[in-house]
Amino acid sequence: MKELNCLGMKCPLPIIAIGKEIRSINPGETIRLLSDDPASELDLRAWARMTGNQVDVKSPNEFLVTKSKVD
Amino acid sequence: MAHLTGNFLSESPLSPKAREALGDAIEQGWADPRKLAHSAARARLLHESAMASLAENLRLRPDEIEILGEPSLGHFYSIAGLLGPKEALVYSKVDRKEVIAIARDHQSSFALGVDSSGRIAAADLKVYKERIGVFALQIANGETGVIQDIEALIANSGGLRIAADFSSAGTWVPLPSRWDSAFFDARAWQGPQGVGVLAMHTGARWKNPLPHLGNTRTPQSASLPLTIAAAVALEEWLESQKAENTRLRTLSTDLREQVSASIEDCDIAGDLAQSLPHITSFSFLYVEGEELLRRLDAAGFAVDSGSACTAEDLQPSHVLAEMGVLTHGNIRITLHRDATAAHVTKLAEAIKVAVKDLRLP
Numbered sequence: 001m002k003e004l005n006c007l008g009m010k011c012p013l014p015i016i017a018i019g020k021e022i023r024s025i026n027p028g029e030t031i032r033l034l035s036d037d038p039a040s041e042l043d044l045r046a047w048a049r050m051t052g053n054q055v056d057v058k059s060p061n062e063f064l065v066t067k068s069k070v071d
Numbered sequence: 072m073a074h075l076t077g078n079f080l081s082e083s084p085l086s087p088k089a090r091e092a093l094g095d096a097i098e099q100g101w102a103d104p105r106k107l108a109h110s111a112a113r114a115r116l117l118h119e120s121a122m123a124s125l126a127e128n129l130r131l132r133p134d135e136i137e138i139l140g141e142p143s144l145g146h147f148y149s150i151a152g153l154l155g156p157k158e159a160l161v162y163s164k165v166d167r168k169e170v171i172a173i174a175r176d177h178q179s180s181f182a183l184g185v186d187s188s189g190r191i192a193a194a195d196l197k198v199y200k201e202r203i204g205v206f207a208l209q210i211a212n213g214e215t216g217v218i219q220d221i222e223a224l225i226a227n228s229g230g231l232r233i234a235a236d237f238s239s240a241g242t243w244v245p246l247p248s249r250w251d252s253a254f255f256d257a258r259a260w261q262g263p264q265g266v267g268v269l270a271m272h273t274g275a276r277w278k279n280p281l282p283h284l285g286n287t288r289t290p291q292s293a294s295l296p297l298t299i300a301a302a303v304a305l306e307e308w309l310e311s312q313k314a315e316n317t318r319l320r321t322l323s324t325d326l327r328e329q330v331s332a333s334i335e336d337c338d339i340a341g342d343l344a345q346s347l348p349h350i351t352s353f354s355f356l357y358v359e360g361e362e363l364l365r366r367l368d369a370a371g372f373a374v375d376s377g378s379a380c381t382a383e384d385l386q387p388s389h390v391l392a393e394m395g396v397l398t399h400g401n402i403r404i405t406l407h408r409d410a411t412a413a414h415v416t417k418l419a420e421a422i423k424v425a426v427k428d429l430r431l432p
Contacts, residue, residue, distance in 0.1 A: 011387065012399035016357050016431045039387035039398050046397035050336050050356055 003032045007061070011039040015047050018065055022053060025067050033063040077414045079374045081213070081350075083261050083407045085300060092303035093263065096296035104295065118295055121302040125268060128305045129255065130246055135270050140293035142238070142267030145254035146170050148289065149269060150207050150234045151280035153251050159204030161231060163191050164393045165217075166209050170236070171389070179204070189217035189341045189394050193227045200229025208247070213239035214377050214390040214403060216350030217341040221247050232276070238267075242305070242312060243347050251275035261407065262304035263297045311408065319406050320348035322415050326404065327351055329419035334426050338397045340390075349406040352377065353422070354391065357430045358400035366425040367402070372418050375403040400426075 004021050006014035014035040021031055033044075044063055048055040056064040078084075085093065100117040102110035119133075126133040139145050146169040154160055160180040162170050174180035181199060183191045189212060196206065206228050211218045218240065225233065225247055232251040237244070241259025250272055257266035269289060271277040279288050323343055331337050336356035343351075355363070360376045367374055377388035377398070387398035404418070 012357065012359055015399060019357050019431075039392075042387055042392045042395075042398050046338065046354075046395060047356065049395070050338065050397070 001030055001032050004034070006033060006035040006037070006040075009035065009037060011037050011043065013037075014040050015043050018044070018047070019051075022051075022065065022067055023071055027067050027070055030064050030066045033065050034061055035063065036061045077372050077410065077418060078407065079372060079404045079410075079418065081375055081403070081405045082258060082264065083405075085263060086261065086304060086307055086408075088307050089262065089300045089304040093296055093300035096299040100295040100299060105291075114295055117299060121295075121299045124302040125298075125305060128302075128309055129242065129268065129270070131270050132273060135273055137269045137271075137289040137291075138293040138298050139267035139269055139289055140265055140297075142256045142258075142265065143169055145238065145256070145267040145269050146207075146236065147173060148280065149236070149252040149254040150205055152271070152277040153232045153234055153275065154205045154280075155203075159199060159202040159231070160207065161196065161199045161202070161204065162207040163209060163219075165189060165212055165214075165390045166207060167213070167236065167238070168389075170207050170209070174207075185393055187395050188345065189215050189390075190220055190345065191224060193220055193223035196224055196227040197229075199231060200227060202229070202231060204231055205234050205251075206231040207234050207236065208250075209236045209239075210244050210247075211237075211240035211347050212341075212390060213350075214388060215340040215352045215394070216343075216346035216348075218244060218345055218347060225249050239350075240347065242309060243316065252277055257297075257301035257304065260301075260305045260308035262301035262308075265294065266297050266301040268301075315408060316348050319410070322406055322410055322412060323348055323351055325412065326406075326415045326419055329416065330422055333419070333423045340394055340396045349410075351404045351406075352391070352396070353402050353404070354397035355400035355426050355430070356397060358426055359429065360399055360401050362429050363400060363402060363422075363425055366429060367421055370421045370425070372421050375405070377401045377403055 006017050018033055044055045053068045054066040100114045102114040104115035104118045123133050126136050150173055160174055160177050162174050163183045165185050183195050185191050235250045235253040237253055238256040253270040255268040338354040340352040364376050391398045
């Protein structure tokens with residue numbers, strides 16, 4: 001599983017980073033995203049709704065992002 | 072420096088008529104109306120006239136209102152004046168921060184969530200209908216413009232006293248069928264900053280929540296000239312409110328359609344049909360809100376933001392967060408009386424260009 005470390009990054013950089021990185025994986029694959037920005041969970045949920053991908057919140061700073069559709 | 076093409080901030084300059092009234096009031100109404108001097112008597116007449124005008128235009132009795140020179144304290148006066156120390160305070164998670172601060176400081180407070188449209192489910196309030204206490208009812212949200220389902224909420228509020236927050240709704244929304252206290256901010260009708268109107272319903276169990284001597288309800292320290300300007304601005308506002316409601320709603324519809332048609336991955340907070348006619352909150356994926364604000368400002372368009380990246384405390388907007396709306400890349404557009412279809416089209420085009428330039432990846 002790919003890992004994307006966005007600890008210390010402020011909004012919207014973690015979302016921009018996952019938006020870039022998601023292109024590098026295939027549908028069904030998952031990226032482990034680490035982010036401690038207070039907006040990350042909220043914006044990842046909104047990002048998932050808008051882009052059709054899935055986000056699983058493992059802990060306040062850890063998210064599993066699964067690509068759900070072809071680019 | 073770019074010429075300002077349009078002001079879409081929540082604040083706006085006073086109208087020429089209100090500015091003129093303010094200038095006259097500074098000349099005529101400088102004395103303390105409570106004193107005995109001739110100049111004070113003149114100030115007293117001006118004060119009474121302004122209070123009568125404000126009350127009439129807000130559909131209130133003159134003895135039901137007080138003016139606050141520090142409007143952000145209005146939420147405290149409105150709520151705490153009705154609330155006993157052991158009583159329940161029910162509020163919503165999209166209330167203003169002043170209300171949330173009051174709730175955090177109160178031992179028995181209960182927060183209601185909202186759905187993705189920004190509205191409280193009226194049934195959620197039923198749980199508290201047997202409680203003795205206060206329901207802090209935000210009539211309309213200042214960040215999104217979303218108007219609550221007011222009468223449905225009141226119908227489910229049981230015996231809770233109602234502290235109605237009209238600070239953003241102003242006169243766009245009529246007084247509800249039942250209320251105990253209400254708070255208005257003159258900025259809602261393009262009046263001056265620094266004037267709040269606190270209303271205590273006749274017969275309501277309201278008392279001054281701050282230490283005081285005698286029977287004063289508020290500090291009585293508000294500026295008389297600003298109060299007069301607020302009264303004149305309200306009179307002027309109401310002359311065109313009905314027509315402006317239709318006109319601004321049409322412009323907001325156009326703005327929302329033009330922006331969402333030309334920019335992908337754009338979140339709009341709330342449904343315009345259930346919102347104030349002049350406020351729209353956009354969030355753009357992969358865009359930094361602060362840069363977007365700067366870019367629009369450089370192009371001559373002044374707008375507000377609810378993005379975390381532009382907030383002092385770096386916390387995302389609690390309103391957008393509660394609604395599940397994207398909290399970054401956010402701008403809030405407020406249409407004022409001078410806004411035209413041409414302004415809206417230019418603004419929509421400027422947003423499109425700025426988002427295209429700034430969007431990453």
